Amino acid sequence: MSVIRLTDARRTETPSAVMTTCASPTQGGTGLAVWRVEMPPARTGPRHAMDTEQVWTFLTGSAAVELAGEELHLGPGDTLVLPAAAPRRLRTDGGFTAVVASPAPSRAVNLDTGDRVAPPWIV
Template sequence: MTTLASPTQGGTKMLSLWRVRLRAGQRGPRHSFDVEQAWHLLDGAARVCVDTEAIDLSAGDTVVIPADVSRQIGTESGALFVVCGGSQGSATPISADGPGEPVPPAWIV
C-alpha cells in the first residue's frame, strides 16, 4: 500500500487515494470497510470477492465495493490497483471466528 493522497498529506479532507501492488499468487485478508471504495486495476488480473460474488478483473476494469460488506482481493499473475475511498474509514478483519476490531489503516488517514 502506497498513499498517494490523504488528509495527513494535505490537499484533501475526506478522500484518500492509494496504490496497491499484489505479487503473483498473493491474496489479501478477508475484511470489510465501513466506507465505499473504488478499486481500479491498472495492470495485471485479479479476483475480487465481494460478499459471495467473485468478480474477475482485467487491466482497465473498476469495481466499486459498498461499505460494510466482506471482501477479499487476490491475483494469480500479479496486479496493480489504484484505490479511492473515504479517509474516515476503518477496516474490520474477518476470520473463521467472526469479525475483529475495526482499525483505521495508516494509508488512508
C-alpha cells in the same frame, strides 16, 4: 492546493500488498484518500469489510475479488465499486496494480479475527 511528490508518498507494506498513499487527510487531502495497491503474484488479502465505499481501478495484471459471496474477475482498465460493509477478499495469481479512492478516514474490520483498524494508507 497540495502537491504530494512521489518521494513524499507514504509506503505501507502488508503481508499481501504494498500500498502507496497518493493523498489522504494527513498528506494534503481533506476527506478523500487515494492510494496505489501493488499486489505481487500468488497473494491473497484478508477477508475484511470497510466502513466506507471504495473505488478500485485496475491498471495492470488481474485479480479475483470475493464480494459478498460472489467472485468477480478484474483486469486492466476495469473499475470496481465496493460498497461499505460488504465482506470482501482479493487474490491474484499473476499480480496487479490498482489505484483506489475512498472517503477518509475509514476503518476496516478483519472478518476472521474481529480486529478493527484504521489502515495507515487511508488516514
